[in-house]
Amino acid sequence: MLLIRCPYCEEELPELEFRNAGEAHVVRSSHLADVSDQDFEEFFFIRTNPKGIIYERWRHIHGCARFFNAVRDTVSDKFLMTYKAGEPKPLLVSEPAKTAPAKPKAAAKPRSRKGDA
Amino acid sequence: MRKYSAFAIAREAMRGHKGWEQQWRSPEPKASYDVIIVGAGGHGLATAYYLAKEHGITNVAVLDKGWLGGGNTGRNTTIIRSNYLYDESAGIYDHALKLWDGLSQDLNYNVMYSPRGVMMLAHNVHDVQVLKRHVHANRLNGIDNEWLTPEEAKEFCPPLNISRNARYPVVGATLQRRGGTARHDAVAWGYARGADARGVDIIQNCEVTGIRRSPEGHVLGVETSRGFIGAKKVGVVAAGHTSVLMEMAGVRMPLESYPLQALVSEPIKPIFPCVVMSNTVHAYISQSDKGELVIGAGTDQYTSYSQTGGLHIINHTLDAICEMFPIFTRMKMLRSWGGIVDVTPDRSPILAKTPVKGLYVNCGWGTGGFKATPGSGNVFAHTIARDEPHPINAPFTLERFRTGRLIDEAAAAAVAH
Ligand SMILES: Cc1cc2nc3c(=O)[nH]c(=O)nc-3n(C[C@H](O)[C@H](O)[C@H](O)COP(=O)(O)OP(=O)(O)OC[C@H]3O[C@@H](n4cnc5c(N)ncnc54)[C@H](O)[C@@H]3O)c2cc1C
Numbered sequence: 001m002l003l004i005r006c007p008y009c010e011e012e013l014p015e016l017e018f019r020n021a022g023e024a025h026v027v028r029s030s031h032l033a034d035v036s037d038q039d040f041e042e043f044f045f046i047r048t049n050p051k052g053i054i055y056e057r058w059r060h061i062h063g064c065a066r067f068f069n070a071v072r073d074t075v076s077d078k079f080l081m082t083y084k085a086g087e088p089k090p091l092l093v094s095e096p097a098k099t100a101p102a103k104p105k106a107a108a109k110p111r112s113r114k115g116d117a
Numbered sequence: 118m119r120k121y122s123a124f125a126i127a128r129e130a131m132r133g134h135k136g137w138e139q140q141w142r143s144p145e146p147k148a149s150y151d152v153i154i155v156g157a158g159g160h161g162l163a164t165a166y167y168l169a170k171e172h173g174i175t176n177v178a179v180l181d182k183g184w185l186g187g188g189n190t191g192r193n194t195t196i197i198r199s200n201y202l203y204d205e206s207a208g209i210y211d212h213a214l215k216l217w218d219g220l221s222q223d224l225n226y227n228v229m230y231s232p233r234g235v236m237m238l239a240h241n242v243h244d245v246q247v248l249k250r251h252v253h254a255n256r257l258n259g260i261d262n263e264w265l266t267p268e269e270a271k272e273f274c275p276p277l278n279i280s281r282n283a284r285y286p287v288v289g290a291t292l293q294r295r296g297g298t299a300r301h302d303a304v305a306w307g308y309a310r311g312a313d314a315r316g317v318d319i320i321q322n323c324e325v326t327g328i329r330r331s332p333e334g335h336v337l338g339v340e341t342s343r344g345f346i347g348a349k350k351v352g353v354v355a356a357g358h359t360s361v362l363m364e365m366a367g368v369r370m371p372l373e374s375y376p377l378q379a380l381v382s383e384p385i386k387p388i389f390p391c392v393v394m395s396n397t398v399h400a401y402i403s404q405s406d407k408g409e410l411v412i413g414a415g416t417d418q419y420t421s422y423s424q425t426g427g428l429h430i431i432n433h434t435l436d437a438i439c440e441m442f443p444i445f446t447r448m449k450m451l452r453s454w455g456g457i458v459d460v461t462p463d464r465s466p467i468l469a470k471t472p473v474k475g476l477y478v479n480c481g482w483g484t485g486g487f488k489a490t491p492g493s494g495n496v497f498a499h500t501i502a503r504d505e506p507h508p509i510n511a512p513f514t515l516e517r518f519r520t521g522r523l524i525d526e527a528a529a530a531a532v533a534h
Pocket residue numbers: 116117155156157158159160161180181182183184185186187188189190191192193194195196197323324325326354355356357358362377378379413454455456457458482483484485486487488489
């Protein structure tokens with residue numbers, strides 16, 4: 001089980017208190033009805049799914065209930081840092097910046113999924 | 118390839134078993150191939166097998182960064198069924214089920230396909246509605262699936278607790294009698310042997326690190342840990358690593374990779390006659406021919422490539438198993454492990470051409486693609502050989518996430534969520 005630091009509660013707590021909310025810094029258009037099918041697909045369905053450093057959203061659902069962002073290595077599952085929603089995407093020394101820091105989107109339905117066999 | 122038969126066993130018994138051949142070669146990669154398949158899991162090997170067998174394309178290599186069958190093919194709980202809701206899914210999964218039926222004979226390799234019946238439990242009104250909807254939809258598609266009362270379910274699977282006071286009461290179940298299990302390793306090995314015998318090179322410990330393209334964008338081959346290998350066509354069949362590979366050709370995918378775990382108990386005498394799945398409390402269970410209970414859990418909530426998952430996930434599954442089958446409460450678990458599954462937004466696979474000429478992708482099978490192995494390889498081989506999809510996989514495009522023609526098995530709740 002992961003140990004996750006909530007940047008609001010300033011405490012490292014068990015994963016059970018948190019809900020993962022997918023890739024961070026995916027910008028939602030303020031005119032969603034006007035975006036092209038291609039841009040909508042990119043926003044809604046396409047994910048970076050990196051092997052390595054991921055920027056992702058978490059929600060402290062059984063605590064302060066707030067969304068925040070985290071930087072994690074998807075190979076070791078180690079967290080590098082967590083930071084508050086709205087703060088710019090931190091640029092890590094080891095990783096060259098590809099895109100400009102963007103404002104994270106506010107809230108989306110937290111998802112959970114189960115295996116199917 | 119020397120055929121396996123009862124006679125061969127008798128002959129080898131007389132000769133001290135010294136005459137068995139290696140099942141496949143370990144060749145050095147050639148400079149180039151007509152087709153390179155990236156990923157020697159069941160789907161990749163089946164693709165190569167059918168390319169050679171049905172399309173006469175034998176100048177083929179299957180590359181794997183590890184050993185063949187070492188990915189999800191060798192890590193899954195081997196449940197086979199075809200009772201999916203939508204017509205498109207029914208088409209592809211039942212195509213696979215029909216191939217399972219003659220596969221051991223076709224491959225001359227015992228894949229131990231055992232149609233022992235897959236039962237899916239309903240615990241509440243919503244489950245009843247969803248599962249009955251599946252029964253009706255399946256029947257319209259000519260796929261067997263029937264409704265059982267709790268008593269009938271217990272008769273079919275005696276260890277099941279159908280007490281009304283159970284924590285997860287069983288209010289009914291569906292049963293697909295043609296569903297069952299198969300020996301996962303044997304599936305990979307059987308396809309590998311069959312493909313190798315037809316001239317396909319299976320190259321293990323060969324990691325693909327890049328996809329080389331011409332200035333016009335056409336695929337030229339792959340960079341690997343063993344050097345550049347040229348190819349006219351490349352098929353990516355890499356399950357959890359698909360996003361990483363497609364990124365090498367500049368294609369961003371609608372995929373996320375999650376850990377999915379399974380575990381087995383100590384071996385016991387035959388007690389469990391079928392496969393039981395409960396999507397609502399999330400557990401599935403069967404008994405292997407070795408006697409182990411084979412139990413599948415859910416995915417972790419975060420993406421990962423670590424091939425391990427959280428202990429609380431399998432704990433939760435065992436809680437459910439013990440409630441539904443109190444007879445197992447004192448069993449000991451022997452091993453648990455994880456695989457990395459590639460999940461699409463609509464929980465249906467992608468078997469398609471891509472925007473890159475000469476590049477094909479077969480992925481997104483997520484938590485449930487073992488059952489589809491023969492059908493998937495069969496229609497994907499067609500797609501690569503003819504440069505156009507087979508009617509069965511034609512709906513499973515990459516573009517559906519742009520056009521909106523999803524095959525939304527997720528919302529159809531073949532899976533609870
Ligand atoms: C715990 C668990 C339980 C499951 N239970 C079921 C079940 O009961 N029923 C069911 O139908 N499905 C089940 N599944 C899903 C099923 O296992 C998969 O959908 C299926 O096996 C995928 O097969 P594949 O051949 O596509 O992938 P894999 O077998 O994973 O093969 C992909 C191969 O690609 C290779 N590869 C990756 N990157 C590279 C690279 N860069 N270069 C070269 N090679 C590379 C890997 O080494 C791997 O061998 C389960 C999965 C898991 C993890």
